[in-house]
Amino acid sequence: MEENEIIRVIDVTKIFKSKRLFKGNSLVTALDGVSLDVERSKILGIIGESGSGKTTLAKLILGLLKPTSGVISLADITNVNNEIRKPTVQVIFQDPYDSLSHMMTIEEIVAEPYLIKYKSRYSPGNKVRNVLESVGLTPAEDYLHKYPYSLSGGQRQRVAIARAIITNPDIIIADEPISMLDASIGVDILNLILDLNENLGVTFIFITHDISAAAYICHNIAVMHSGKIVEYGSRNQVLVQSQNAYTNSLLLAAGASLISYENKKIKENFNPTLC
Amino acid sequence: MSVLDIEELTVDFTTNMGVYHVLKNVNLKVERGEIVGLIGESGCGKSTLAMSVLDINSRNRRMSGKICFMGENLQNLSKEELREFRGKHLGFIPQSSMNALNPLVRVKKQFTETIKDHVDMPEKEMIALSNDMLSLVSIDPNRVDSFPYEFSGGQRQRLMIALSMLLSPELIIADEPTTSLDAMVQLQIVNLLENMARQKNTSLLVISHDLHTISRICDRIYIMYAGRIMETGTKEEILRNPRHPYTQKLLSSRLPLMVEPVRIKGIPGSPPSSLKLYQGCEFMERCERRSEVCREKKPPDCIGNVRVSCHLEG
Numbered sequence: 379m380e381e382n383e384i385i386r387v388i389d390v391t392k393i394f395k396s397k398r399l400f401k402g403n404s405l406v407t408a409l410d411g412v413s414l415d416v417e418r419s420k421i422l423g424i425i426g427e428s429g430s431g432k433t434t435l436a437k438l439i440l441g442l443l444k445p446t447s448g449v450i451s452l453a454d455i456t457n458v459n460n461e462i463r464k465p466t467v468q469v470i471f472q473d474p475y476d477s478l479s480h481m482m483t484i485e486e487i488v489a490e491p492y493l494i495k496y497k498s499r500y501s502p503g504n505k506v507r508n509v510l511e512s513v514g515l516t517p518a519e520d521y522l523h524k525y526p527y528s529l530s531g532g533q534r535q536r537v538a539i540a541r542a543i544i545t546n547p548d549i550i551i552a553d554e555p556i557s558m559l560d561a562s563i564g565v566d567i568l569n570l571i572l573d574l575n576e577n578l579g580v581t582f583i584f585i586t587h588d589i590s591a592a593a594y595i596c597h598n599i600a601v602m603h604s605g606k607i608v609e610y611g612s613r614n615q616v617l618v619q620s621q622n623a624y625t626n627s628l629l630l631a632a633g634a635s636l637i638s639y640e641n642k643k644i645k646e647n648f649n650p651t652l653c
Numbered sequence: 654m655s656v657l658d659i660e661e662l663t664v665d666f667t668t669n670m671g672v673y674h675v676l677k678n679v680n681l682k683v684e685r686g687e688i689v690g691l692i693g694e695s696g697c698g699k700s701t702l703a704m705s706v707l708d709i710n711s712r713n714r715r716m717s718g719k720i721c722f723m724g725e726n727l728q729n730l731s732k733e734e735l736r737e738f739r740g741k742h743l744g745f746i747p748q749s750s751m752n753a754l755n756p757l758v759r760v761k762k763q764f765t766e767t768i769k770d771h772v773d774m775p776e777k778e779m780i781a782l783s784n785d786m787l788s789l790v791s792i793d794p795n796r797v798d799s800f801p802y803e804f805s806g807g808q809r810q811r812l813m814i815a816l817s818m819l820l821s822p823e824l825i826i827a828d829e830p831t832t833s834l835d836a837m838v839q840l841q842i843v844n845l846l847e848n849m850a851r852q853k854n855t856s857l858l859v860i861s862h863d864l865h866t867i868s869r870i871c872d873r874i875y876i877m878y879a880g881r882i883m884e885t886g887t888k889e890e891i892l893r894n895p896r897h898p899y900t901q902k903l904l905s906s907r908l909p910l911m912v913e914p915v916r917i918k919g920i921p922g923s924p925p926s927s928l929k930l931y932q933g934c935e936f937m938e939r940c941e942r943r944s945e946v947c948r949e950k951k952p953p954d955c956i957g958n959v960r961v962s963c964h965l966e967g
Contacts, residue, residue: 427835427836427837427838428805428834428835428838429805530695530924531695533923557833560694560862561863561864561865561903561906561907561908562694562902562919562920563694563919563920564906564919565906565908565917565918565919566918568908569916569919572916587836588836590907590909593908593914594908594909595914613914627837628836630840631836631837631839631840632836
């Protein structure tokens with residue numbers, strides 16, 4: 379594997395068997411021969427509409443599902459002590475209203491992955507405080523003993539991010555982290571992801587159906603459609619120079635935002651009803 | 654005569670946590686054939702407004718003000734009369750309408766039941782009417798015998814649109830019709846809503862938190878924050894020349910699709926609690942242009958010629 383790669387997905391296919399009462403089994407091909415290299419310390423955006431296989435790909439990389447065929451390999455990481463290990467992966471789920479336990483305080487939620495990873499029995503109080511402050515929940519003392527129900531959607535998503543970064547993972551997979559949030563709050567979450575990437579060098583895999591969110595934070599973009607990657611390249615290759623019909627229709631669906639877009643080609647194709 | 658005319662609507666809810674002041678002196682008008690957008694972020698009271706018009710949230714509610722529909726004050730109607738009214742004259746597309754269809758009942762029956770409830774019509778005509786509506790929203794009429802789970806999210810949303818327009822109501826209230834759909838389907842649904850409304854000259858009140866998706870079909874827009882209308886105007890006025898600091902912030906927190914990535918900022922802070930009544934402007938805490946007067950005095954309500962509820966913009 380090359381120096382700057384951290385994950386390599388080679389020809390991965392995932393087929394689900396669905397059992398239906400009286401109708402026998404049917405097969406659903408969620409991923410169809412997907413190959414993808416994820417660059418180290420970069421943000422990779424995976425965009426596509428519902429049912430295109432984005433989340434299945436994320437779950438395969440997380441190891442929550444096993445591929446039907448193909449290989450997903452992780453690069454070795456050499457740490458400061460010259461020890462070689464495999465990269466660690468964390469996840470931020472789509473819905474911050476469902477992904478946090480209602481029965482645990484914020485401190486317990488954020489500390490849990492740490493306790494599991496380091497097989498510790500005591501909550502690392504300082505660590506939790508630092509992490510909460512680094513995701514913008516300041517002062518952390520106000521939040522430690524609260525329960526998720528008393529937080530707003532944006533605050534909950536910040537807790538989910540804090541929980542993901544407490545174990546210092548090398549890779550974070552964010553599955554539609556802003557689709558449930560208001561625009562003004564979603565922007566702050568995206569800025570937080572950018573900061574984490576720039577300051578800590580965390581590799582992000584950012585899954586979204588909103589092309590403008592991908593354009594805002596991603597270095598590389600993969601476009602998925604019905605289980606295949608139809609286009610993969612740097613942000614500008616995909617957004618500005620794309621020749622792919624499907625990518626262009628995703629750009630059109632982003633609609634109103636294209637007005638500020640300087641690219642002539644897209645401007646000509648699109649006749650904004652707005653402004 | 655306006656189709657919907659809301660005057661000084663104030664709604665409170667009493668709970669064991671205290672009194673929630675959800676709507677404060679809201680004035681809103683929808684004219685015939687007009688598409689009006691009501692935009693606001695989570696918890697600002699936009700769904701409460703819809704439900705108060707339909708009177709489906711009367712538990713623990715205290716309401717003052719006037720809601721007139723086609724010149725008739727809805728509060729003067731009895732529960733029975735109101736029930737007849739809804740569906741026939743007043744259509745509603747509820748939030749998360751993906752889950753609003755009865756999962757155990759075939760689509761055909763859900764359509765015919767709605768018709769049966771309001772008008773006498775022979776079975777054959779009912780089916781013909783449902784089929785017409787289905788083809789209008791581009792769903793194959795042969796699928797009427799399917800159950801809701803056999804349709805995708807976007808298709809279910811289209812079924813709800815067809816269902817709400819079945820009896821050609823004068824006004825349709827659509828609560829977050831595009832939320833939780835992906836970008837491609839959002840575009841289809843918004844265009845469909847517009848086409849259907851313009852074709853039948855139906856008035857439409859679209860409620861959403863997504864200013865940019867909804868605004869492309871709206872004639873006029875109301876911006877709501879913490880239960881008050883902050884700004885109102887035509888689509889062009891709001892998008893090109895927003896005057897309220899909140900509207901300006903809302904517009905600038907849209908992610909730009911640019912050749913070179915640029916950083917933008919959201920709105921710092923969080924919305925105020927509706928448990929508290931504020932002496933001054935609700936947006937003050939998050940406003941960069943606030944001054945002493947904002948803390949002490951309530952800005953003027955948006956009514957008549959007043960377009961902006963802000964001391965700094967007259």
